[in-house]
Amino acid sequence: MSLLNHPILEQSFAVIDREIGEHNFSPAEYAIVRRVIHTTADFEFATLIRFSPGAIENAIASLQRRVPIITDVGMVKQGVAGMVSKTFGTPLIAAVEEAPVPLPGKTRTETGLMQCFELFPDAIFAIGNAPTALLALCAELPKAPVQPALVIGVPVGFISVLESKAALANTPVPQIRIEGRKGGSPVAAAIVNALLILAWEAYES
Amino acid sequence: MSLLNHPILEQSFAVIDREIGEHNFSPAEYAIVRRVIHTTADFEFATLIRFSPGAIENAIASLQRRVPIITDVGMVKQGVAGMVSKTFGTPLIAAVEEAPVPLPGKTRTETGLMQCFELFPDAIFAIGNAPTALLALCAELPKAPVQPALVIGVPVGFISVLESKAALANTPVPQIRIEGRKGGSPVAAAIVNALLILAWEAYES
Numbered sequence: 001m002s003l004l005n006h007p008i009l010e011q012s013f014a015v016i017d018r019e020i021g022e023h024n025f026s027p028a029e030y031a032i033v034r035r036v037i038h039t040t041a042d043f044e045f046a047t048l049i050r051f052s053p054g055a056i057e058n059a060i061a062s063l064q065r066r067v068p069i070i071t072d073v074g075m076v077k078q079g080v081a082g083m084v085s086k087t088f089g090t091p092l093i094a095a096v097e098e099a100p101v102p103l104p105g106k107t108r109t110e111t112g113l114m115q116c117f118e119l120f121p122d123a124i125f126a127i128g129n130a131p132t133a134l135l136a137l138c139a140e141l142p143k144a145p146v147q148p149a150l151v152i153g154v155p156v157g158f159i160s161v162l163e164s165k166a167a168l169a170n171t172p173v174p175q176i177r178i179e180g181r182k183g184g185s186p187v188a189a190a191i192v193n194a195l196l197i198l199a200w201e202a203y204e205s
Numbered sequence: 206m207s208l209l210n211h212p213i214l215e216q217s218f219a220v221i222d223r224e225i226g227e228h229n230f231s232p233a234e235y236a237i238v239r240r241v242i243h244t245t246a247d248f249e250f251a252t253l254i255r256f257s258p259g260a261i262e263n264a265i266a267s268l269q270r271r272v273p274i275i276t277d278v279g280m281v282k283q284g285v286a287g288m289v290s291k292t293f294g295t296p297l298i299a300a301v302e303e304a305p306v307p308l309p310g311k312t313r314t315e316t317g318l319m320q321c322f323e324l325f326p327d328a329i330f331a332i333g334n335a336p337t338a339l340l341a342l343c344a345e346l347p348k349a350p351v352q353p354a355l356v357i358g359v360p361v362g363f364i365s366v367l368e369s370k371a372a373l374a375n376t377p378v379p380q381i382r383i384e385g386r387k388g389g390s391p392v393a394a395a396i397v398n399a400l401l402i403l404a405w406e407a408y409e410s
Contacts, residue, residue, distance in 0.1 A: 185284075
């Protein structure tokens with residue numbers, strides 16, 4: 001139980017604990033899974049989530065060093081801003097807001113994300129919406145000397161989403177993914193918020 | 206096909222059209238359903254959504270009169286701000302941001318929403334997160350001389366969510382609901398955005 005959570009949230013977690021059944025998640029993984037289920041009321045996420053080995057530990061250490069958090073869109077930023085301000089006050093940037101005008105043939109989110117990756121290659125990248133941004137990031141990773149602390153690859157939808165998640169799975173970058181078409185801004189925000197709590201409570205204690 | 210939509214969005218809609226199968230939605234209802242499925246990649250929403258008779262027509266007429274849009278939380282506001290600015294430039298308020306301090310025994314969102322309802326009783330209310338806010342609004346409706354143009358009741362989660370949706374269903378207010386535990390900020394935003402497009406395209410033509 002975390003003081004960073006509202007009592008109603010802890011009640012919701014108790015319902016999820018009762019209903020989720022057997023699982024093999026580590027405590028830290030389960031803290032993330034539970035928050036994702038809370039934000040979607042969709043238990044299918046427990047079967048769709050993937051953690052690369054060491055991803056959570058790496059993210060926690062990086063959050064404690066206050067690396068920036070880069071989101072693809074404003075809704076993800078909005079969804080984590082409250083927890084960021086209650087914990088590390090980490091720099092928080094929505095990529096799409098960095099690119100009022102897209103580069104030719106690219107989306108604004110993709111353009112903004114590549115700008116952010118150039119400035120903050122070791123950041124935590126949380127992609128809840130824009131598969132174009134995730135694809136562009138994955139294409140850049142093999143050439144980049146510095147790798148992100150974590151890539152959260154959970155875009156939602158019907159076009160390029162599966163491809164973008166497959167591209168991420170094929171990189172060695174520390175990552176948390178949702179397989180399939182599901183995902184979205186609240187899922188990305190839930191993962192970041194759960195990591196912030198894990199990092200903050202380890203840091204404070 | 207709408208000029209307000211990105212080409213990738215129209216491609217996603219084509220996939221949904223192919224996969225959704227037989228349904229009895231009116232064209233306006235389907236425009237909303239399709240956008241909700243797009244934002245969640247979850248076809249179950251087609252079976253969970255409820256429209257009260259005349260709700261869409263009433264909302265369209267109200268948006269054309271530029272009634273304010275009140276959201277419960279910042280993520281819903283963030284999710285509709287772009288479409289609002291491309292269409293009517295409607296006043297847009299996130300209730301929680303109006304209440305830095307909650308009233309005793311109430312949540313901030315509930316406190317802010319009741320303030321907004323006092324100021325703008327005929328607004329469109331989009332509740333994607335906070336069942337407490339939806340419950341408080343439903344308790345107020347029978348006493349209020351002026352009724353909202355529309356209540357979008359789609360909070361997500363495990364505590365008070367079913368109760369809040371049942372309370373809304375028991376009022377005669379024009380409403381769009383998601384039955385069950387599912388819903389969320391992107392669902393609320395998708396419904397508002399679909400309504401804005403319907404209202405704007407009828408207005409412009």
